[in-house]
Amino acid sequence: MKKVKKVTLTINDREVRAEGGMTILEAARDAGIHIPTLCYHEKLAPYGACRLCTVEISQNGRTQLVTACVYPAEDGLVVKTDSQRVIRIRKMLLELMLASSPAKTIQDLAQQHGVAKPRFEAEKTNCILCGLCVRYCNEIKKANAIGFVGRGTERRVVFYPEIASTVCASCRECFSLCPTGKLPSETDGVCFDDLTLEDFLGARQARV
Ligand code: SF4
Ligand code: FES
Structure with missing residues (x-):
């Protein structure tokens, strides 16, 4: 051995x-x-x-x-x-995340680190680009139904309609991984059996 x-x-x-x-x-x-x-x-x-x-x-x-x-x-x-440096950088990161994703998980973490209100303004995308959904779909499920598009502030998570329409209905495993609840909330109400791709998260942006 x-x-x-x-x-x-x-x-x-x-x-x-x-x-x-x-x-x-x-x-x-x-x-x-x-x-x-x-x-x-x-x-x-x-x-x-x-x-x-x-x-x-x-x-x-x-x-x-x-x-x-x-x-x-x-x-x-x-x-x-x-250390003081570590605490400072974590606070700053949480302020940035809180500005774009005021989800409960982020709020709780921010509170634990002494951040009450973010000093920054940002578009409320509710996605912190953690990549958990994308990586899980690719690495574990090997489905590649979801991915990133765009760069910098334009970076977004999108489902690829042609794959998502065939695999997501029976999977949805990435939903529970999302720390901000973006995936379950934005796809809520979508009828998976009869997937309305126009309603599916990011489907429009994916084609731009
Ligand atoms: S898991 Fe949620 S927060 Fe993370 S990249 Fe996907 S949609 Fe964004
Ligand atoms: S960079 Fe280590 S947990 Fe996100």
């Missing part, structure tokens, strides 16, 4: 042993240390979109901010999950 290499790192002044190949997030969770996440899903490849899992690491005399769900747990790494 192949022996799994172990690494030793320090998280919040605690020595933590982790299996080689784990991310900082996995090592922290194994040790019972909480790091907030939004776009992370244990069955999906690391994505690093929301950056809520940002932590501060020190290695070889250098300090930097990294996303814990992507960065590998390495020998000798010193990790702070709640």
Whole structure:
């Protein structure tokens, strides 16, 4: 049997042993240390979109901010999950998310991090572009019925009508993953047996 290499790192002044190949997030969770996440899903490849899992690491005399769900747990790494820099950046990220997606999950997270009201104005798309729906459909279901279109502020999630009309009715598994409730709310009332594509989320934008 192949022996799994172990690494030793320090998280919040605690020595933590982790299996080689784990991310900082996995090592922290194994040790019972909480790091907030939004776009992370244990069955999906690391994505690093929301950056809520940002932590501060020190290695070889250098300090930097990294996303814990992507960065590998390495020998000798010193990790702070709640330094002043980390707290500041998480607050800022939550303010930005809250401005575009005032969903309960985001509101609760914002409140937990001391953010009462966002300082920013943004279009209320209710989507934080976490990609959970898109990645789940592609990586787990292998259906590719949903994807991203556009760039920058125009970036949107869309269902591809020609695929969605054949697979989504009997699946809908991405609905429960959506942290803002955008998918279930925007497709509510759509009759899946007789899918009205014009009503389906983003169908119009997909053709533009
Ligand atoms: S629709 Fe929901 S799950 Fe999909 S990217 Fe937007 S917030 Fe994430
Ligand atoms: S949970 Fe790590 S970037 Fe979203």
